[in-house]
Amino acid sequence: MTSHEAAPGDPRQLPGGAPARAAARVTSRDVARAAGVSQAAVSLVLGDKWRGRVSPGKAEVVRTVARELGYRPNLAARSLRTGRTRTALLVVPALTTEFFARVYTGAARLAADHDFGVVLYPSPEGTGVAPSPFDSASAALDGVIASSMAADALAALRGAGLPLVMLDSDPDDPTAAAAVNLDIADGARQLATHLTGLGHRRITHLAADVESWTFAVRARALADVLADVPGAVLRRQPSALGVDAGRRAAHAALTAPGPRPTALLCDDDIIAAGACKAARRLGLRIPQDVSVTGFDDLALAVAVEPELTTVRLPAEEFGEAGMRALMAVLDGAPVEAATLPVALVPRGSTAPPPDAGHNAARPGG
Amino acid sequence: MTSHEAAPGDPRQLPGGAPARAAARVTSRDVARAAGVSQAAVSLVLGDKWRGRVSPGKAEVVRTVARELGYRPNLAARSLRTGRTRTALLVVPALTTEFFARVYTGAARLAADHDFGVVLYPSPEGTGVAPSPFDSASAALDGVIASSMAADALAALRGAGLPLVMLDSDPDDPTAAAAVNLDIADGARQLATHLTGLGHRRITHLAADVESWTFAVRARALADVLADVPGAVLRRQPSALGVDAGRRAAHAALTAPGPRPTALLCDDDIIAAGACKAARRLGLRIPQDVSVTGFDDLALAVAVEPELTTVRLPAEEFGEAGMRALMAVLDGAPVEAATLPVALVPRGSTAPPPDAGHNAARPGG
DNA sequence: GCCAGGGCGTGTTACGTATAACTTGTGGCG
């Protein structure tokens, strides 16, 4: 019954020796001894730098022995020697957002294919983690992928001198080594065109009350489209993020003085879900009395009734592209500023407005 | 007078030297030189092991100089020396699940307070990451926190000999160093009692089609409660995870031969959202015609109409408790097997059954 | 007057790896 009682058989008594780990690690020297070569040869072979330095036969022996012994390189030692960690930091506004969880997933998947790791740094507003990523992150970092939404963390990042890839940043602010963007403007244009095509003219934009390029560009694109539609009236109702905030904002929009909007164009699916609740509580049917649109195409979009017309963002691909760009920067390769396409997903929450017969044909006015 | 006065800012040209990094790192030796002490003294002071070895005055000087120079210890070197990485691995079935994102957040927050880091390993089914966490994770690990839902990754973990804390594991399977559980059984009992208290007798359990203790225990607890209620009939309808799977399962349950169930008790909120859609498409009102309950209390629970009666799981605290247990194990401290309480959250998706007047014992309901 | 002992520090070493620099044997070629 000696479960907890670790036998204290003297591990190492060498002066300055490190405390012995539970399982004696297999080192490259062990492999070298077993294979009858020097440690340097092992390093060369396993590092795939043996061409012209080690004979193919011995290289094969080394690989075989390493596998049989279950050798795993000590990453701390490697990092100490090379100065690289093969670890990237992903800075997101809040992990509990499904969108950023998917961005992480994509980045981590691609990273794993290249023996890279990804650690997360949700910025303070979301989670209360310490303000400086470099105090709290236990890993040393080769580079950073940062969402432009994580505004408060960016200041600390800029000063750190780390290779930086920005996700969805303002193209006019080229402080980053590279940038990857979603074609948010196109998504917003498609939504606006979809609604005006159905006949909507009085549209209220439930605008996320967050200072970020990704939201600013929506507003601009909407205004651009509606400016070309005779008789279209675009109003703006600010909303915080979250279901309840969306509900309150939609209530305000739907009860504002003047003619009621026939469509609520929401900055994300979560706000849209709240908007649906507000409409229903006012006795309005969706989409017969009022159309509602979202943005992002989260799982939530098909969980509500009716399912949301929204814009699908390729979140995993977004994370992958960010990671790819970072690895390119680290390799010193030229970085391609990528813009990923998005797609309108029409569902049940949009329909022609109730007064479509009168309004759609009316020219101007 | 030190004879080895290296030219400052001069990249090393010594044989075997590591490639110069872009930003010249400040090392403990730099701090030592600037503070007029030895490197050993710096290590002692900053490691808070200086009592009786360094005078308080010099210790203060060292701390000040370190701060002024912006010294940050090289974590790779420290790990190489100590054999510890201060990094834990959190194994979850799928990060895109809001529940596990919150678990991660809690674990990471507590970890940061103790200079620990947390890296994620979403198991393959969720994300397609490589099957072995130790091939893909770029960080060496001190220990693992694993959800019992990540069943396929557990086999690899057991063999690794790493300290392991299990989240929501079967208490009868004590292979882990420590275990932290949610009181799932109590939550299920509260739900069942809530429904029978409202008068429901024909209840169908939309049971997640996943082999995991957390789901198995729900079924057992429900059966226990309903066995004590005269006339209660509990049926079981398996369902995969996801909104659409829940919708299909609920459709099957509501159109099965025999009297229709008056309540659908779903294994999580997402299945419940699907169940609501199925009911509505069959022309049934919620909760007047059929009650629906969820589990987890995700953001989704209040995004749907009506809002879901569900069981709130303290996800962040769960992650915190797991991390706390792991750190205790690493310290060799005794581990307290924690069980965290859960709470029923009654909302709009439950009400007395339509035939409550006939069926329930209480008059005038 | 001398030694014990504690306070205050420094010198040195090893962690495991990657790679520059060196060594040795062999064949080709002027």
Next chain:
DNA sequence: CGCCACAAGTTATACGTAACACGCCCTGGC
């Protein structure tokens, strides 16, 4: 025949840190 290029290795070294093993000085007790 002498020399060089090249293959096939090995040796040595440094990355930055933590901590062991000593030294030195001062104080106090006998």
